[in-house]
Amino acid sequence: MNLSPLPVQQFFGNNGSPLVGGLLFTYAAGTTTKIATYADENGLSLNTNPIVLDFRGECRIWLDPALTYKFVLAPRADTDPPSNPIWTADNIRAPAELSDITQQFIGRTLWPRTVAESSA
Numbered sequence: 675m676n677l678s679p680l681p682v683q684q685f686f687g688n689n690g691s692p693l694v695g696g697l698l699f700t701y702a703a704g705t706t707t708k709i710a711t712y713a714d715e716n717g718l719s720l721n722t723n724p725i726v727l728d729f730r731g732e733c734r735i736w737l738d739p740a741l742t743y744k745f746v747l748a749p750r751a752d753t754d755p756p757s758n759p760i761w762t763a764d765n766i767r768a769p770a771e772l773s774d775i776t777q778q779f780i781g782r783t784l785w786p787r788t789v790a791e792s793s794a
Contacts, residue, residue, distance in 0.1 A: 684732045685747055688760060692731030695750035696760075697724035700735075703742035703765045706755055711743075712736040724754065737768035
């Protein structure tokens with residue numbers, strides 16, 4: 675058996691209340707280049723970017739395990755890109771599953787590509 679991922683993420687504003695209508699922007703790690711997240715585990719349903727949080731401040735977020743993300747949480751009325759974010763979290767990765775652990779996965783994890791290598 676595997677540990678269950680959180681099926682729904684909930685976010686809160688600075689006042690501690692659910693961030694109804696809040697915006698969650700998803701970028702490639704270390705950049706402001708938007709990248710996709712998904713509303714289902716099969717990657718068939720794309721989230722909007724930014725993701726607009728529901729009436730409980732929640733959303734479903736599934737990540738591509740091959741990518742590293744940056745999340746920026748912003749209030750409902752903020753701009754795109756956010757000018758008044760609540761918080762930013764960089765270098766977010768999907769948790770690895772046993773079937774993901776291959777020689778290539780281990781190599782990418784232990785020796786990640788530099789920016790120069792990626793752009794070559």
